[in-house]
Amino acid sequence: MPTHSAATLATPRAPLTVASNDTPSPAADEVLVRVRxxxxxxxxxxxxxxxxxxxxWLRTPAVLGSDLAGEVVAVGADVTRFRVGERVFGLATGTDRGRDxxxxxxxxxxxxxLERLTSPMPDDLGDEQAAVLPLGLSTAACALFQPQHLGLRMPGTPSSATAPGVVVVWGGSTSVGMNAIQLARAAGYDVVSTASAKNAQTVRALGAETVVDHRSPTAVADLVSxxxxxxxxxxxxxxxxxxxxCLDVMSRTGGARLAMASTxxxxxxxxxxxxxxxxMLPVFTRIGLATLRSTLRARRLGIRAAFVWGSSLRDDEMGPRLWREVVPRLLADGSLRPLPAPLVVGEGLGAVQGALDRQRAGVSAQKVVVRL
Ligand SMILES: NC(=O)c1ccc[n+]([C@@H]2O[C@H](COP(=O)([O-])OP(=O)(O)OC[C@H]3O[C@@H](n4cnc5c(N)ncnc54)[C@H](OP(=O)(O)O)[C@@H]3O)[C@@H](O)[C@H]2O)c1
Incomplete structure (x- = not known):
């Protein structure tokens, strides 16, 4: 079997090291991509x-990473949408339960x-730009459109309603938030959001009509107003x-659905x-108690609150619709811009561990990217 290099998690909690991995043949519904x-x-x-x-559930050795862009080098037997040599980007879901x-x-x-979680890359989009999209975009789409979350209509759905309502995106300068604002606007909703002052203009430019600072003591009141x-x-x-x-905002405005993405x-x-x-004991205890408190509060307020899993669209009808239809269309008409802007921190698989450390140190409206 041919082999290639991979930034590998050899054992749990180890630093990533570059090691050899078998190069697979794509299954019938997959494409094999040379990652760039x-x-x-x-x-x-x-x-x-x-x-x-x-x-x-994750066994080691494992290769992490959800976001990639590159070119197709082989297509599975059932794949008709892509051909060898085509530039693509998509969501890799290998760390999910039951995946490889x-x-x-x-x-x-x-x-x-998976072909259904892959889109062609427009000619004017660089690999580094396209790579910023997959998980942020997919998580935003799950939050907005899956029936178990906000259940909103997807962009391109015909509707007679002219003003379908307001979506609150708390954390508009995060990667997921920037995508959520763009998708909600493309679907016809008004958006109010939060970001630090230095990112407010960027978030407004995505279509959020109001952007308040999430650190401000009046943030909730400002959104309500x-x-x-x-x-x-x-x-x-x-x-x-x-x-x-968000529960504070919704308790004062009558919103009834909350999609939670963060611990x-x-x-x-x-x-x-x-x-x-x-x-870990006090950390997970605090997370468990805070989650329980919020869930009970949501229930008391009559708000349906649930955690989002950004790759769950792999197994529903929304994933293929998003990646096959909505993403190519919105990129072509300019209503989806690949954001946050890439912060290229290195080149080659040896740079990936440093890139993870850089992301963990904190970013502000930027996506850490490595060129391969
Ligand atoms: N459940 C899932 O499937 C899933 C998938 C993807 C991400 N997530 C989670 O979603 C969150 C966002 O992920 P990401 O990759 O989009 O993040 P990110 O791009 O790394 O987020 C960075 C941004 O977070 C903003 N921020 C920091 N503290 C904040 C706060 N208390 N409230 C609102 N915004 C704050 C900062 O904004 P300023 O610089 O403007 O202050 C910064 O721009 C993370 O908690 C992540 O773990 C969950």
Missing amino acids: AVAINPVDWVIQGTGPVTYR PLREGAFQEYSTL AIDGRAVVGAVALGAGSTDA PLSLDALAGRRRLFPA
Whole structure:
């Protein structure tokens, strides 16, 4: 079997090392991609640093990474949408339960992608730009459009309603948030959002009509006043503390659906520790208690609140619709811009560990990217 190089998690919690991996043949519904750029998401260092607790199903050695762009080198028997040599980008879901992280992890020279979670790359889009999209975009789409979350209509759905209502995106300068704003606007909804002052203009330019600072003590009141009595169709909560803030907004505006994407406190400090135990005990206890408190509060308020899983669109009808139809159309008409802007921190698989560390140290409206 041919082999290639991969940034590999050899054992749980180890630093990534470059090792050889078998180059697979694509299954009938897959394409095999020569990866040219990958982007880093918080979940990558969460898995690396806390996987024995949070991703207990994941076996090592594993290849992490959800976001990749490159060119097709082989297509599965049932794939008619792509041909060899075509430039594509897509969502790799290898670290999910029941998937194969050695075949379908982004951080390697060759990775498989499911055809239904892959889009062609427009000629004017670079690999580094396209790589910023997959998980942020997919998570935003799950939050907005899956029936178990906000259940909104997808862009391109015919509707007679002219003003379908307001979506609250708490954390508009996050990767997921920037995509959520663009998708909600493309679907015809009004958006109010949060970001730090330095990112407010960027977030406004995506179509958020009002952007308040999430650190301001008046952030909730400012959003409520911007909503000004209009119907709130739901909220997407991104960032530590965002769930309670969204519940505050919705309790005062009548919104009834909340999509939560973040743990109540970040796992960055825990992920960086040399040992998980015993430091994990108070952290996971606090997360569990805060989640329970928010869930009970949501129930009391009559708000349906649920956690989003950004790759769950792999198994429903929304994934193929998003990746086959909506993404190519919105990229072509300019209503989806690949954001946050790439911050290229290195080249080659040896740079991936540093890129994970850079993401964990904190970014502001930027996506950490490595060229391969
Ligand atoms: N459940 C899932 O499937 C899934 C998938 C992807 C991501 N996530 C989670 O979603 C969250 C966002 O991920 P991402 O990759 O989009 O993040 P990211 O791009 O790394 O987020 C960075 C941004 O977070 C903003 N931020 C920091 N603290 C905040 C707070 N308390 N409230 C609102 N915004 C805050 C910062 O905004 P300023 O610089 O403007 O202050 C910064 O621009 C993370 O918690 C991540 O773990 C979940």
